[in-house]
Amino acid sequence: MFAQKLQKQAEAQWRIEPFDRMHVPVVVFADEELIREMDEQVYLQAANVAALPGIVKASYAMADAHWGYGFPIGGVAAFDPDAGGIISAGGVGFDISCGVRALRTGLTYDQIQGNEKELADVLARRIPAGVGSEGKVRLSSLEMDDMLMGGALWAVEQGYGTRTDLKYTEENGRMLGAEPRYVSDHAKQRQEKEVGTLGSGNHYLEVQRVTAVYDEAIGKAFGLALNDVTVMIHCGSRGLGHQIATDYAPRMIKAASEHGLELADRELACAPIKSDVGRQYYGAMCAGINCALANRQVLTHLTREAFAKLFPRAELTLLYDVSHNTCKVEEHEIDGKRKKLYVHRKGATRAFGPGHPSLPEDLKPVGQPVLIGGTMGTASYILTGTEEGMDLAFGSCCHGAGRAMSRSAATKRWHGKDIVMHLAQKGIVIKGSSMRGIAEEAPGAYKDVSVVVDATEKAGLARKVARLEPLVCVKG
Amino acid sequence: MTTAYWELFSHPADIGIRGVGPTKEEAFAQAAIALTAVITDPEKVRPREVVEIVCIEQDDELLFMKWLSSLLYEMDTRGMLFSRFEIEPIEGGLRARAWGEPVDVERHEPAVEVKAATYAGLKVKKDDAGNWLAQCIVDV
Numbered sequence: 350m351f352a353q354k355l356q357k358q359a360e361a362q363w364r365i366e367p368f369d370r371m372h373v374p375v376v377v378f379a380d381e382e383l384i385r386e387m388d389e390q391v392y393l394q395a396a397n398v399a400a401l402p403g404i405v406k407a408s409y410a411m412a413d414a415h416w417g418y419g420f421p422i423g424g425v426a427a428f429d430p431d432a433g434g435i436i437s438a439g440g441v442g443f444d445i446s447c448g449v450r451a452l453r454t455g456l457t458y459d460q461i462q463g464n465e466k467e468l469a470d471v472l473a474r475r476i477p478a479g480v481g482s483e484g485k486v487r488l489s490s491l492e493m494d495d496m497l498m499g500g501a502l503w504a505v506e507q508g509y510g511t512r513t514d515l516k517y518t519e520e521n522g523r524m525l526g527a528e529p530r531y532v533s534d535h536a537k538q539r540q541e542k543e544v545g546t547l548g549s550g551n552h553y554l555e556v557q558r559v560t561a562v563y564d565e566a567i568g569k570a571f572g573l574a575l576n577d578v579t580v581m582i583h584c585g586s587r588g589l590g591h592q593i594a595t596d597y598a599p600r601m602i603k604a605a606s607e608h609g610l611e612l613a614d615r616e617l618a619c620a621p622i623k624s625d626v627g628r629q630y631y632g633a634m635c636a637g638i639n640c641a642l643a644n645r646q647v648l649t650h651l652t653r654e655a656f657a658k659l660f661p662r663a664e665l666t667l668l669y670d671v672s673h674n675t676c677k678v679e680e681h682e683i684d685g686k687r688k689k690l691y692v693h694r695k696g697a698t699r700a701f702g703p704g705h706p707s708l709p710e711d712l713k714p715v716g717q718p719v720l721i722g723g724t725m726g727t728a729s730y731i732l733t734g735t736e737e738g739m740d741l742a743f744g745s746c747c748h749g750a751g752r753a754m755s756r757s758a759a760t761k762r763w764h765g766k767d768i769v770m771h772l773a774q775k776g777i778v779i780k781g782s783s784m785r786g787i788a789e790e791a792p793g794a795y796k797d798v799s800v801v802v803d804a805t806e807k808a809g810l811a812r813k814v815a816r817l818e819p820l821v822c823v824k825g
Numbered sequence: 826m827t828t829a830y831w832e833l834f835s836h837p838a839d840i841g842i843r844g845v846g847p848t849k850e851e852a853f854a855q856a857a858i859a860l861t862a863v864i865t866d867p868e869k870v871r872p873r874e875v876v877e878i879v880c881i882e883q884d885d886e887l888l889f890m891k892w893l894s895s896l897l898y899e900m901d902t903r904g905m906l907f908s909r910f911e912i913e914p915i916e917g918g919l920r921a922r923a924w925g926e927p928v929d930v931e932r933h934e935p936a937v938e939v940k941a942a943t944y945a946g947l948k949v950k951k952d953d954a955g956n957w958l959a960q961c962i963v964d965v
Contacts, residue, residue: 388837416837418945418964443941443964480864480935481904481928539901549938550965588901591940591964595894598944599887615944755835756937756965785936 351375351392355384361412361808362741365392370400376407378742378808382800383412386753390416391423397613398426402621403434405683405690409742411697412804413751413796417442419616422696425745427681429690430622435610436631437619438601440693441676443594445634446641447552447585448672449720449748450518451731451817452649454656455664456578458558461820465778468556468659469821473780475655476554476648477546478825480783484545486647493537496544497529497589500639501670504646509545510667514649516709518642518670519699526678527639528632532589533596536633539588540640545647551749551790552584552825553722554652557729557817567733567814570715571668579817580665581729582648583722584825585674586641593637597630622691631676631691638675645670668731669718673698673748681743692743700734700746700811719811721802722749725779725822726772726792730802732811746810747802750795759794760785768792781824790824831859834946836962841946843960849885849949850912850919852957853892857910857923860893860942863963865933870908872924881918885949888918889959893942896923904928906935940964 351365355377358364363384365375375395379387391414398420399408405427414423419439428434461468477484486507488496496503501515501522515522529537547554559577562568573579586593601618604626610619620626649667656663676693683690701708701717708717716734723729727750738744754762765784768791772779781787806813829846840863844855861867878895882888892912900906907925928935940963947961 390837418943418962422838443943479930480933480938481930483904535898539898541902542904543901549935550940592898595897595941599890602944615947618944752838755837756840757833757835782930783934783936785934789936 351389351396361804365396367399371396373399373404373407375399375410377410377414378804378810379412380800380804380807383804387414388416391421394419394421395424397617398424400613401435401617401619402610403428403432405429409745411747412801413747413749415751417695419614419618420693420695423747423751424695425693425697425742427690427692427743428622429688434622434691435619436622436627436676436691437617437693438594438597438630439616439618440695441634442674442695443591444585444674445590445593445637446672447674448641448645448670449581449583449722450645450649450670451668451720452580452652452665453572453668454578454580456660458576458578461578461660464659465820469778469780469823471655471658472554472652472821472823475651476823478823479549482546483542486544488541488544490537493540494529496643497532497636497639498527499523500642501646504643509647509650514646514667517667519672522642524635524638526632527635529636531629531633532593532636536589536592536596539592543587544644545651546587547648547825548584548587549786549825553725554648554823555581555819556821557581557819559815560818561816563813563815567715570712571718571731571814573731573815580652581720581722581817582645582652584644584648586637587644589640590637593633597633600626601630634676638672641672642670669720671698671720679743694745696748697745698748699744700738701744702734702736702739719746721747721798723798724750724792724795725790725819725824726777727798729817730798730813731815731817732802733814734811735809737809738811741808741810746805750798750801752794753796754794756789759791760788763788763791763793777819778821779824780822787824829855831855831862833859833862839962839965841960841962843958845956845958847956849957850914852959853889853919854910854912856959857896858908860896860939860963861906861908863939863965864935864937865906867908869933870906871926872909873926874924876903876923878921878923879918883917886947889949889961890942890944890947892919897939897941899923906933937965
């Protein structure tokens with residue numbers, strides 16, 4: 350029913366005009382092929398978001414959108430605190446600040462060729478990954494609060510990385526507004542052994558090779574050239590973030606009903622930004638973001654140690670770190686006026702255009718690096734934010750390939766061992782403790798990341814800079 | 826009267842867990858086995874240590890959420906997997922005993938960790954024949 354209401358607005362941009370309880374339209378960024386395959390649930394969920402109080406401009410779905418909880422994954426929505434706007438735990442997701450960071454290694458492909466297996470072994474030994482894995486960092490409750498306040502800055506102060514790393518991390522590595530007192534003891538206890546762990550599911554650490562540079566000038570500004578070796582780390586806020594979402598969902602369901610908000614779906618759990626629950630969730634979620642930033646920073650350190658063992662001349666420098674499950678207070682122009690909005694990105698990447706004040710000086714002329722992770726058998730992409738995108742979708746774009754098939758369907762279709770063998774023939778070394786886990790993450794279970802990225806570029810949300818193909822993948 | 830059972834059901838990105846039984850508590854216990862099945866084969870998990878869990882909540886569906894969230898918390902903080910459950914109703918909620926053992930990566934080959942139980946697909950209900958069903962989608 351929703352798909353029939355879609356109207357093509359522009360290249361790779363579709364619109365559903367508001368009807369029933371919707372305050373704003375739904376805008377979908379996708380090409381014809383992606384639109385044909387898109388689940389009807391995405392439109393329904395985006396329309397439910399469009400009916401939430403205080404939403405501004407539109408409820409957006411990115412090219413990789415798929416059926417999520419409450420909000421679609423690949424959903425972006427901004428709310429105005431002065432117009433009764435809400436903040437939603439469901440709009441951020443369970444893995445708060447799940448994200449990607451990319452590192453240059455200073456090495457070219459010919460320098461590591463033939464050593465991929467050894468490198469995979471060293472990385473797999475150093476990086477705690479998978480169910481039940483524990484990090485080496487243990488925190489007392491005071492240290493836990495310091496970590497939740499300090500984020501990647503905390504990690505650097507503990508010796509995990511450099512000050513320069515912070516410059517190339519969103520929020521300079523530290524999300525202001527964190528309030529650890531609003532994070533439950535249960536959440537903190539879940540994190541005690543999980544600082545510096547990769548997690549599982551679609552999380553990974555990948556060594557990659559640059560196989561295409563689409564824009565030489567921006568590639569140069571990002572320090573990327575053909576055949577360079579890079580590292581990509583995909584993970585989030587671990588048990589702490591999951592528990593924050595678990596803790597606040599029922600509180601927000603209750604708050605929504607107390608404030609007379611009718612929710613079409615309980616996963617839309619939300620509270621007015623200007624309410625106790627809303628403010629407390631924001632403080633806890635910011636702490637969750639810091640947890641994820643600290644986690645990726647510690648993993649960066651471990652990756653550097655692993656490379657140093659095999660390649661003493663390698664120098665791993667941070668290209669950028671993006672989070673794709675967040676709610677952030679940002680200033681955007683609405684009807685000619687600057688407004689502070691609570692921008693929810695759930696499975697969507699911030700993609701600020703050139704000149705944005707939050708970017709480091711050297712990136713201001715070219716825009717924010719946008720990191721799009723693929724699957725273990727396909728490519729990942731680095732894009733850059735555009736000025737146009739600031740206006741189109743609050744400076745946001747897609748975050749990955751997006752699943753096309755359920756986990757159970759994937760395990761029926763593929764066996765982990767076959768995938769590992771097949772990828773080995775393509776020269777990709779996979780390290781993972783569970784064959785079923787590998788089957789569930791089969792490259793074929795995802796949409797074609799190239800199609801998603803091309804649609805994103807056509808829509809004007811971001812511009813392609815480089816393509817990276819995997820050499821080694823340590824699966825979570 | 827049906828025999829109690831559990832099953833997994835499909836979701837585009839994640840996975841659904843379902844427990845069925847003659848009582849609400851049995852349905853919850855079966856759903857907990859399904860939760861373990863998302864991670865590993867429950868048959869591989871030996872019931873060697875017991876953990877006690879108490880959940881207080883009036884609403885059946887919210888109680889089910891609390892039960893699963895408490896289990897996830899115990900699994901995460903203790904580094905354990907569980908395979909056998911006994912649940913009894915108490916005033917305003919439930920008291921449960923869960924048996925399991927620490928995660929053994931070699932033997933359990935855990936496929937994925939469960940991040941959270943979600944309200945998506947959430948149902949706790951009794952059918953006309955008197956059987957209870959408890960289900961939801963979990964985020965992995």
